[in-house]
Amino acid sequence: MINPHLNLFIESGLFVDGNMNWKPIMPAIIILAPLIGFIINGAISLYLNRPNVNSKGESSNGLKRIVSVVGPGSILASFIVVGLNGFRMLLAGHPTTFNANYWTWLQTSDFQVNVGIQIDTLSIVMMAVITGVGFLIHLFSIGYMESEKGYARYFAYLNLFVFFMLILVMGSSYPIMFVGWEGVGLCSYLLIGYWFEDEEKASAGKKAFIVNRIGDLGFLLGIFLLHSALGSVDYVGVAENASGVFVYGGGLVTLITLFFLLAGVGKSAQIPLFVWLPDAMAGPTPVSALIHAATMVTAGVYLIVRSSVLFAMAPVTSALVAGIGVSTALFAATIACKQYDIKKVLAYSTISQLGYMFLGVGVGAYTAGVFHLVTHAFFKALLFLGAGAVIHSMHHALHKVHSEDDPQDMRNMGGLRQYMPITCFLMWIATLAISGVWPLSGFFSKDEIIWMTGSFAMAESSPFPSLYKIYWVMAVATALMTAYYMTRFMVMTFHGKNRTVDGAGSAIHETPKIMLIPLIILGFLSFFGGWVNVTPHLMESVIGGFGALPMTDWLHHWIEPVIAESHHIQLENIGETGHVSPVGGGEVFWAVLSTCAAAVLVIGTTYFKSKSLSYGVLGEDSGTISRFLYNKWYIDEFYDKWIVKPLGQMSKFCWLKFDQGFIDRAVNLSGRSAKGIGWFGSLFHTGQVNTYAFFLTLGLLAVLITVMF
């Protein structure tokens, strides 16, 4: 199947040592390539920022070309090495785990962390998505960011992001993952605030940063607790010791997993920490595609799958994971139904789909979670990039006619299909995929999650059977809602009458080639990407064309070694999962039904929407529920009132009462007294030093009293 020459090439001494093990430098290239890209682009960006360079246009053009090569090129380089690693693993037949330790990072009496990487089937899937989709998005950015001022800076940040993201998934222990975890947070913060002239956008970055800090708190505490309990924080050690130390449903493992869940909830924008993601859309659209759809936000899912052994032993946490996931999925879907900003719809849709992934890993379907992560990376990246192309086009067109209209507001669009037919076509693929229409990728991944939820509810001794049944219903409802809002999104953008201001319509043009190529590749992946993980059961049914279509359940076997232990625990404690859904009917039946429902909904809405939408629907929705949804359940206002403001007041209060109160007086008085008889004497009359001394004494007395009594 695989070219023998390639095989020979891979196994030559260049990459492997005498025992046919990987040389540690090879995997390191994957991480180092984006770092080198960052350094080169960063240096160019710094050079171009010098005031005397700006005037010399021609030299900066040459440098820009270097950036355009180095930026995507470094990611392509890592993708190729990832591919080599992947092939090597495939050839090995039985996927082996590769561990390399480079140096000891931290060592105290009983705490040791090595700087090391672990390449196994799970991390290689993640790496492939990060570098593969990442490369396409880098490519797209060349066109999208072309006329931006900080072109080099943008690529520098983007490379840096990929670097940290790779550390996150390739690290061999939780602390290394934490390094990447913090790093991607930092890059996200930098990239959201990329257009820093805009105050609102910069503050969106801050919001993202703070909310993520709350998650990081959970991560750190989880790591420390894990270490206290197991004595090791690397994946191998945790997997070896976990079942010996923890008991199924025990308090300690529940606490640790709850902390990890908090971390995941922050990073993956789940209830209640999702508020930062819609605001994060302030960054450039390719950034949204890469960081806030395809890679970084899925880190929470990765963390849970990585810790599957722990989560499998904590049924309460797992139920919470699934509950948070499915609630978020439903909740975000309702909001997405009433948004008008093209990126906001996609943002809430992302939150919703991340909810599905959480549901998947919450019901022990770790493979399904990863599967949906992968397919979602394809179709959501495509949707975001497509939306970016639309915004790009709209922006130029509106600019041409000097219109002040918002290029991101879908009420200003409509009928764009005639101007951007290829983009429209590709985005329909993604829309059908995310809606779960057969045979596109989203169908298989989402269906598996919903199916596994149902069968988990029907397991022999499912921990909370009725709860999981509710989850199942919510998941199905969300699936239908997804089809609705995505169709609304497409219809408002591409169909019906064109609603742009006069004359602007004709200025809208098809996406440039450099941006179109990534879209086409992603379209291909969104279509066929789901065929790598189809259960034999489905393959032989009508879904798989009775075995005629080239489908496989490869991914399932591929991921299995990483999560085998958790399946073992699950089997021991809750027994076989059921093979019927909560309301009867087999797997195939529901698969067919869900497709039909989604398809009907998509077609129905298209028909209905294209008729009712015409020029001039710009008015606000008047209904109470519409307004409620449009305002996103007033969650932001709620947080602002109950958390942000009180905290700010507390800080100000501490400051004013305990510190500033004295100081203000002192500063004023010292200014005044300098003119007077002599500031030296007056200093004693300010009351300030006296007050300080008084408080010092008071503090001493307080301390003494505490000790004595």
Next chain:
Amino acid sequence: MSFLNQWNYFLALGPQAILTTFAIGILLFGVSRNNTSDEHQGWLLGRISLAGVIAAGIVNAGLYPFADRLSDGIVAVDRYALFSNWVLLLGSAMAILISISYVEKQRIQVPEYFALLLFATVGLMLMTASLDLMLVFIGLEIASISVYALATIDQRSPKGSEAGLKYFLLGAFSTGIFLYGVALIYGSTGSANLTEILNATVDADDTGVMLITGVIMLAVGFCFKVGVVPFHMWTPDVYQGSPMPITGYMSVAIKAGAFFTFYRIFGIYLDNIQFSWGTVFWWLALVTMIGANLVALVQNNIKRLLAYSGIAHSGYLLITVLANNTTSESGLLYYLAVYTVANMGLFAGFVLVANHAEHRVEVSDYAGLGSKQPFIAMALTVFLLSLGGFPATGGFIGKILILRGALEDNYLLLAIALVISTLISYWYYLRLAWFMWMKEQAATPNTEKAPEIEIPLALKLVLAVSLVLIVYAGIFPSQLIGFIETSLLKG
């Protein structure tokens, strides 16, 4: 080392003696020249003091063969003292380097300035090595009085004079408390020698009111010096009013010296009676971490911001005194070393942005620094990240060590408070970074355009060396940790 003959005492205090000689030499030079308008005096004297620091460093390295664990004299020549000398010498070397162009621009009396800086370092080094509370007191006072004078050295600055006076008055007050504590301890144990106090407290119980009161007063004296809430109130005012390089020196050297001593006295020699001060320290650490970080959130003056940040770091370090196990002790040493480098590097950048003066000290003055001065901005960002404890910087490793130490002694709540307050602190550290990278300089007509920043060689050196050290300490910390583990008091 035996202290039977006087020569050995001189040897034991070799680094201090060298520095003192240089300081006196600089003073004599000042008297002989009496020409304050000489522009290059700063550069010349700066180099001489730097040479003094380097000479002291060489002697310090030469003392390693003589290092014993416990000496019976009143001066310890243990590896702990030698390590603290390294940190203090490093701090003062950096302070000297960032002072040179500052004193020239500000026309400060240069000989006194550098001499006082060296004297302060001598005092701190004496204090960290002393095994007798009286000698601790003497060292502390040498350092304090030098710094009081340094705070007021710019006589044309009323703010500086006010700060110096305030520092002096409150410092005198806290010294009184400190001395009272020493007296009470002496009264109850019959000695001011730490080893004898250790022996006298072996089976002390909580009925020894005099001893406990003395210990608490001693602790309060230290808490004042390192700025622990609620004894911190002088810090922001004094930091704000003092000349920039001196603020930097105060924030690292005084804090480091005091903490090295603090740990030696409480973590080792008063460990027997931890029942008396443990709870108090627990609360002080908690209040300091949370309080200082909260207040720092709303600061706009960078010197005040750094003052509160410094207070917060005192809170973190107080945990190590409390937990006093080997991990904690390594944490303390590691943290102080990294903190010294990061904070001094930060002040180097501040001095540059302020253009060797005392203006442009608001956070908003840093807007657009990233595009105008990317090197400075990048270095400052790394230092800020290190102070916040971002992974892959030295500060992260320090925090991890402190956390581990706290958890080993089951101070879980303090560990959680440390993590939470660290997360809060990210906000204000990154706010400054955010201004540097994310904001353009406001184009208000009434403020004149910021002058072009010219980086003198000395400051370039400080920034570059600090940058390398911080990143190195974050990525390859094991060597430094290994070295620190040989320098511990707790073997």
